Amino acid sequence: MNGYKERHHKSHKSHKSSKHSHKDKDRHSSKHSSSSSKDKHRSSSKHSSSSSKDKDKHRSSKHHSSSSKHRHSSSSHKVKEERAEVKQEPVSPIKMKMDEDDIPLSARMVKTEKKRPCYAEDDDDEDDAPLSVRVDQAKKSPSSAKKRKMDDDDFMSSPKKKKTPLAKKVKSETKPTPTTPKKGKEKDPALQEDKWEWWKDEGLAEGCKWRYLQHMGPYFAPEYEPLPDHVRFYYDGKPVKLSPEAEEVAVFYGRMIDHDYTTQEVFNDNFLKDWRKVMNSKEKELLRDLRKCNFNEINDYFKLKSEERKAMSKEGKLEIKKQNEEIVKQYGFCVIDHHRQKIGNFRIEPPGLFRGRGDHPKRGMLKKRIMPEDVIINCSKDSPIPKPPPGHKWKEVRHDNTVTWLCSWTENIQGSIKYVMLNAASKLKGEKDFNKYETARKLYKCVDKIRAQYREDWKSKEMRIRQRAVAMYFIDKLALRAGNEKDEDTADTVGCCSIRVEHIKLHEKLDDKEYVVEFDFLGKDSIRYYNRVAVEKRVFKNLQIFMENKSPGDDLFDRLNTAILNKHLQSLMEGLTAKVFRTFNASRTLQEQLKLLTDEDDNVPGKMLSYNRANRAVAILCNHQRAVPKNFSQQMENLQGKIDAKRDAVKDAKRDYKASKADYKASRSITNQKNVEKKKKALDRAQEMLHKLEVQQTDKDENKEIALGTSKLNYLDPRISVAWCKKFDVPIEKIYNKTQREKFAWAIDMAEEDYEF
DNA sequence: TAAGAAACTTAGAATTCTTACC
DNA sequence: GGTAAGAATTCTAAGTTTCTTA
CATH class of the missing domain: 1.10.10.41 (Yeast DNA topoisomerase - domain 1)
Incomplete structure (x- = not known):
């Protein structure tokens, strides 16, 4: 357990024990009538009746330490202060430039409803539904447009190559900044998926994830x-x-x-x-x-x-x-609607000891070896069924094209289902990603209204509405997660709806600010969320009311859960759920920060610094932390050593330079003059290198416990970044590596420099 | 209608590969 | 050429949301 990211076993214990204690109470009093789980009890006590206040009292427990006093490293303070800065203000709305018409075709592929499988057989008449492959292939070779049953050999050898290079016209690649393949690393076509510009195709029928799916099954440990x-x-x-x-x-x-x-x-x-x-x-x-x-x-x-x-x-x-x-x-590949696509995780998870994070009560348990008899295969009816390893058989083979997984099995620790699914660069994932950002953009259009509404609701006579409104404010302003109720046999972590009284402290005045809420809880992955936020008076007063007569272990929002919240959100905007706010606020923050920080006269490294800082603001907003890298202090020391040495070198260079000038003053020979120039150059070079090292040091230190990758990969509309690159002439390779460019190919193709989120 | 199951996204750690530096 | 640092990739746990069932 290194660094800032203490996963707080101690603090955790206090939570847990409180939970247990009131759970025990529950057991003694009400139980037995209903099935069992504490959660059941919890939520029923939470929302069912008007007497929930009383129930709350009963649920509450003697809380020894409310949450633990956390040990902060000095730099973690820094992170927090900074986070506070970024987080304080709700994102201010910027006028949307793009209107509906700008939304590309695939945007119309929005929300899909779960429907009965639409089997390939159903659409065997080629002419009606515009099967994407068919569109592609018809363009290229009419004869190949026929649906093709591939046999094993065909599948395993080389994929049907797309004939036209036209399809590869990704706009950004027209820029003269090609990624030259590394020497000795010739591309093996069998190790690549075919380029499929799915965003130019028409979507499938609602709920239908594919028409044809063929694969080899999973690879066993x-x-x-x-x-x-x-x-x-x-x-x-x-x-x-x-x-x-x-x-x-x-x-x-x-x-x-x-x-x-x-x-x-x-x-x-x-x-x-x-x-x-x-x-x-x-x-x-x-x-x-x-x-x-x-x-x-x-x-x-x-x-x-x-x-x-x-x-x-x-x-x-x-x-x-x-x-x-x-x-x-x-x-590693499957064929889906006649395109060869990479699979994300084709290997079955090997047996081992369960590495639950934080205070997971099941950590250390044996994760069993998965056998073919545990695995369900999902593929087309008309595809060759993958062969199980010799002497074995599959648990089941099904043909469900309303889902995206290829294989699944149930793991023995939590009893949850694991899936083999496609790689992030695949159509199936990309389309979903695209829709995610479109929903977030849609929120942008109505967020003012939604904000006005929840502010109004702070005054509601109904407690449940006030709670909902305050929770929405937190989710919007602080980018908190929804916070589902959790099983007893997992780590004790919370999100917005499940925050307990012990997780916040109210300060009428703190430092120079009024109405400050101090959050301190463990969120997803037992990552600590610590933040002090000045809130509006009405929110503050509401929180005081919500906390009245409650014990530390009681839910802050006892009349709210994620289902209630999401149902309400759905009524405000189609497709709106709590997590859309995170995407929305993250992407908005990036766009805003980029506008704020980018100087078009900067050179590329300067612009990159701005980009990374904008990215960092988002990571802080979303509380994306990482453990301090191993040997971090050693690395810092080494770097410091280098800096010290370089400082000495600069000193020496200065002295040499002065001396050379003195020499030149004494005798103005050509040699001496040249020497002066030489020494000057050496000095400049040394100074420049010193500066570089110092910047590196700052950067490293600032990034010590912040993870940038998660937001880049999951929260930031890639079109913002692509547009920024185009606008400021920064090669896309500077911000996205190869894998990321594959994942965001749709955005690289779509976004122009004037794209606005 | 609510609980539980299923499906899918998001997350940081661990591992592996690549690059930079001496 | 060897080593350390950094980047990329892999891995799988832990969330959220949606669907199904009782």
Whole structure:
């Protein structure tokens, strides 16, 4: 657990225990009538009756420490202050330039309703529905427009190549800033998806995700390889030969012993419990105390293996690479509506120990090996059904084209379903992404009205409406997540609707500000959200009312949950949900900050700095943090060392320069004059390098615990960035790497420099 | 209608690959 | 050429929303 991102096990405990305690109360009083879960109880007590206030009281618990006193590093303060700055003001509306007509064709592919599968057979008559592939292929070669059943060989070898280079006319590529392929890295077409400008096609019928889907099924984790005899496990100082089943699980743990997880009691307890389940009776009898287990040789063995891999010859490495590529070629792609598309995660998750984040009560449990018999395959009826590994069969094969997944299985830790789905650059994902940003833009058009409405609702006579209105204000102003209710057996984290009294503090006055709300809670992934925000008086007063007669463990918004909230939002704008506000505010912030920060006279690095700062403002708004990188302080020290050395060098250079000038003054020879010039140049160079290092240092420090990637990938309408690049002549490669350019190909093609979110 | 299941997006960590620097 | 730093990629947990079922 390094750095700022303490995942607060302690604070967490306080939450948890409070939860437990009131849950226990609940059990004693009301339970048994209904099924079981605390959540059930929770939500029913929350919204069902008019006496919910009383119920709240009853639900509340003796709260020892309300939330923990968190330990702040100085830089984390910095982050917070900065966040406060960025977050304070609600985004001011900017006039929209684009009107409905500017919205490209695919924008009309909006919301889809879940419908009965529309099987390929249903549309076998080629002429009616405009199947995208057909459009493409008809353009290129009428004969290939016929739906084609591909056999395995056909599928696995090379995809039907698109014939026309026309399709590749992505506007940004007309700029003279091509990404030159690296030497020795010739592109293997079998390792690429075909370019499919799906946004120029017409969409499928509502609810229909594909017409044809063919794939090879998932790639299973390699079988367990028993340890060589010389690698031993010890119990109580004596070597013990484990059964293969027990050994495999021991290896999961042994490989992790350097990790912080193995110092956690919950992790260790869960591990031991599950480990014992796979032991034979003799092992069960003997191995009872984890503290007496010695996994060191196992750990060393895998470290050594990793070293060996690193030290392998070039040829050896190449061989492995080839083998991997072969797997990707076979399993990494599917054919969907006659286009070859990359799959996102075609490998079945290997067995191991569950790495739940934060105070997850199930961390350390054994994640079981998934077998073909656990896997459901989803593909076209008329496609070759993927073959299960020899001697096995699939759990089920279905043909449901109202969903986008290729394979699914149920994992044993939480009982949730896992899916194999397409890569982010695929049509299926891209289209969804596009629609997401369109919905956010739609919100922009009516956000003023919505804001006016919720402000009005702060005065409502009805508590539920006031709560809803204040929650909306938080979601809008602070970009909080919706905050669903959670199961008991997960980490105790919250979002807007599930915030508890203990998570906020009210200050009539704090420093020089009035009506300050201090938030302190653990959000998604147990990342701490800490913020002090000056709010409007009415919000403040409402919060005081919401908190009256409640205990720290009670819900702040006891008359609200995400379903109620989203239902209301839906009534305000079609497609509006809580998370749209996050997308909307993030994209708006980027656009605003770019306008504010970009200087068109700057050089490219200068503009990039502006871009990154705008990106950073969004990351702060959305509270995207990361653990301080490993060796961060060491790296900073090294950098400081370099800077110090460079400073000395600058000093020396200055001295040399002065000396050369003195020499020249004494004797004005050509040599001396040249020497002066030379020394001047050296000085300039040294100064420039010093400056560069100093900027690097600032940058590194500022980015210490902020993650930029998440917002870039998920929240920022890529057309804003593309337009910015075009407007300010910054090559797109500067802001998006290859993968990102693939994901945002639609935006790169669509957006012109005057695009407005 | 509400709870639970299913489907899909968002998230940071871990791992691997590439580049920069000595 | 070796190493460290940084970037890219992979991995999968943890959310939100939507759909289904009782």
